[in-house]
Amino acid sequence: MEPLTPQRLKELEEVAARVRARILLAVHHAGAGHVGGPLSCTDMLVALYFHILNVDPNRPDWEDRDRFILSKGHSTIALYTVLAERGYFPLEELFTFDAIDSRMQGHPDMTKTPGIDMSSGSLGQGLSPGLGMALGARLLGKSFRTYVILGDGESQEGQIWEAAFVAARYQLDNLTAILDYNGLQQYGWRNAPGEHMFPPIENPAQKWQAFGWRVIETDGHDMAQFTAAVEEAQTTRGKPTLIIAHTVKGKGVSFMEDQYDWHARVPTQQELVAALAELGQSDLLVISQGGD
Amino acid sequence: MTTTKAQRVAFGETLVELIDQDPRILVLDGDLANSTRADIVANARPERFFEMGIAEQNMAGVAAGLATLGFIPFISTFAAFSAKRDLDQIRVVIAQPGLHVIITGAYSGILTGKTGKTHQSVEDITIFRAMPNMTVVAPADDVEVRKAMHALVYDLNGPAYLRLTRDPYKTIFDDSYHFQIGKGVVLADGEDVALIGTGEQTVRCLEAADLLAAEGIRAYVLHLPTIKPLDEEAIIYAARRTGRVVTAEDHTILGGLGGAVAETLGEHYPTPMKRVGWRDVYGESADNNALLEKYGLTPRHIAEAAKALLK
Numbered sequence: 001m002e003p004l005t006p007q008r009l010k011e012l013e014e015v016a017a018r019v020r021a022r023i024l025l026a027v028h029h030a031g032a033g034h035v036g037g038p039l040s041c042t043d044m045l046v047a048l049y050f051h052i053l054n055v056d057p058n059r060p061d062w063e064d065r066d067r068f069i070l071s072k073g074h075s076t077i078a079l080y081t082v083l084a085e086r087g088y089f090p091l092e093e094l095f096t097f098d099a100i101d102s103r104m105q106g107h108p109d110m111t112k113t114p115g116i117d118m119s120s121g122s123l124g125q126g127l128s129p130g131l132g133m134a135l136g137a138r139l140l141g142k143s144f145r146t147y148v149i150l151g152d153g154e155s156q157e158g159q160i161w162e163a164a165f166v167a168a169r170y171q172l173d174n175l176t177a178i179l180d181y182n183g184l185q186q187y188g189w190r191n192a193p194g195e196h197m198f199p200p201i202e203n204p205a206q207k208w209q210a211f212g213w214r215v216i217e218t219d220g221h222d223m224a225q226f227t228a229a230v231e232e233a234q235t236t237r238g239k240p241t242l243i244i245a246h247t248v249k250g251k252g253v254s255f256m257e258d259q260y261d262w263h264a265r266v267p268t269q270q271e272l273v274a275a276l277a278e279l280g281q282s283d284l285l286v287i288s289q290g291g292d
Numbered sequence: 293m294t295t296t297k298a299q300r301v302a303f304g305e306t307l308v309e310l311i312d313q314d315p316r317i318l319v320l321d322g323d324l325a326n327s328t329r330a331d332i333v334a335n336a337r338p339e340r341f342f343e344m345g346i347a348e349q350n351m352a353g354v355a356a357g358l359a360t361l362g363f364i365p366f367i368s369t370f371a372a373f374s375a376k377r378d379l380d381q382i383r384v385v386i387a388q389p390g391l392h393v394i395i396t397g398a399y400s401g402i403l404t405g406k407t408g409k410t411h412q413s414v415e416d417i418t419i420f421r422a423m424p425n426m427t428v429v430a431p432a433d434d435v436e437v438r439k440a441m442h443a444l445v446y447d448l449n450g451p452a453y454l455r456l457t458r459d460p461y462k463t464i465f466d467d468s469y470h471f472q473i474g475k476g477v478v479l480a481d482g483e484d485v486a487l488i489g490t491g492e493q494t495v496r497c498l499e500a501a502d503l504l505a506a507e508g509i510r511a512y513v514l515h516l517p518t519i520k521p522l523d524e525e526a527i528i529y530a531a532r533r534t535g536r537v538v539t540a541e542d543h544t545i546l547g548g549l550g551g552a553v554a555e556t557l558g559e560h561y562p563t564p565m566k567r568v569g570w571r572d573v574y575g576e577s578a579d580n581n582a583l584l585e586k587y588g589l590t591p592r593h594i595a596e597a598a599k600a601l602l603k
């Protein structure tokens with residue numbers, strides 16, 4: 001991996017701001033989709049696809065590419081947007097999100113979208129195929145790495161822990177899971193309206209360590225820190241690594257941050273305008289074809 | 293033409309054979325290798341055998357990941373678990389992407405070695421045939437197991453469910469037999485009644501045909517090792533030829549072979565029918581003969597169904 005220069009970091013931050021705006025535009029246009037979760041993992045996806053992953057947008061099926069799985073598949077609009085920004089398909093295609101015959105399905109579909117390495121959408125399932133890819137890479141003598149982003153709510157699924165156990169058993173140090181630790185899920189254990197009694201998962205570091213994983217904690221919105229965490233994971237030998245990325249659901253738009261309601265809500269035209277202004281991306285509004 | 297080779301032994305041996313000729317073949321086990329006989333691989337070709345522990349959902353996902361790299365994984369557990377414990381995983385990461393993973397259901401049907409209803413799979417055919425992209429195969433004997441496994445590797449590029457039995461019964465095919473995915477096999481000609489079987493129940497259809505022959509009734513016997521894609525032409529031909537159809541399966545009569553044949557005939561060639569199989573019940577633990585008798589799965593039951601249609 002190249003060093004992340006301050007100049008490059010600044011560029012990536014600009015990409016991330018644009019991605020956030022395009023996510024909101026696409027959801028607004030589609031009149032459906034998730035918002036909080038995508039904004040939560042946007043910075044990590046940008047860091048991954050623009051700096052960390054060894055991929056080639058012109059050859060999405062390249063055998064030696066690093067693999068990536070968005071296990072929390074409901075955040076797929078963030079992934080589509082990052083892939084489009086990276087050149088996998090035209091940016092305009094984002095406006096076909098959720099439309100009939102579109103390659104931009106409501107959840108990732110590896111049979112439709114270039115750059116999607118595994119289908120997902122039913123939560124809890126992404127780590128296991130990642131394990132299979134990491135195991136397969138070892139069998140094939142290939143050096144590509146596999147990354148999987150997990151939700152913290154998603155971590156309530158038992159299959160995650162089956163995979164955690166088996167990956168450690170096979171000492172898959174070419175496998176890195178990234179926990180989007182934003183402290184919210186869709187509904188969860190609620191208290192008063194808007195307040196939550198319990199985070200989706202407590203002490204993830206302890207749990208994953210107990211399962212035999214290396215655990216690294218980082219800020220999931222600081223791309224330099226996040227990149228350093230991934231570099232550390234790459235040098236770990238004999239065990240898989242979990243990166244606990246501390247994040248904020250709805251990150252980047254003040255009135256969406258840490259709000260249950262923005263898990264899957266479509267912004268009104270007014271909200272869209274306000275959000276894009278906050279993101280410094282008001283110029284993107286003209287390309288919005290939708291609206292109310 | 294009797295043999296002592298169980299389908300599960302043929303399964304283990306064929307895996308070794310496939311592994312030796314094809315680097316893509318891998319076996320994933322859900323802690324049942326010494327039952328399913330995937331242990332034949334574990335012992336003979338340990339580098340291609342991966343223990344996944346008692347964690348079927350993860351096993352299905354791992355197989356999907358491996359399949360994206362060009363491997364052809366066989367996932368192995370009991371039929372009772374392979375259809376249900378990891379059904380959503382099979383749906384989302386195997387069937388929907390159309391990945392070439394072979395899901396093997398060992399100890400299918402009612403004959404599970406005195407383990408009872410938790411280990412008997414009454415509805416796996418129904419479940420898997422309802423899944424788009426899925427091929428469903430239930431061989432009649434050890435020879436067909438081997439032939440079918442080769443076909444599922446070389447003549448298919450998508451997910452399949454292979455339904456296997458535990459105990460040795462009878463071998464009806466010899467090595468010259470040619471298995472084709474989606475094709476029925478006519479095993480006896482006759483014009484009074486058609487007996488259509490799948491899996492080991494086809495063998496009992498042949499025995500039922502003998503019982504009927506002793507009473508002067510000539511039965512047409514059609515074996516449908518592939519329940520999906522279904523050989524509709526063969527079914528319609530059998531119905532035309534005889535005007536009466538009995539289906540036989542070690543499985544619920546709801547939505548399995550009997551259901552599939554009824555759907556086909558109902559739409560294309562309405563024909564009086566009887567379905568022999570489990571009648572919407574769960575089983576229990578007992579020895580094989582007692583179970584076949586109590587749940588109505590013997591050759592005599594098949595013959596009686598045929599005679600009822602002839603009345």
Ligand SMILES: Cc1ncc(C[n+]2csc(CCOP(=O)(O)OP(=O)(O)O)c2C)c(N)n1
Binds near residue numbers: 040184249
């Ligand atoms: C198996 C399954 N159950 C329920 C859902 C519905 N669902 C979609 S997103 C979500 C909450 C996910 O929370 P989390 O993993 O924390 O993601 P984030 O908060 O980052 O969006 C739920 C319950 C689903 N997609 N899959």
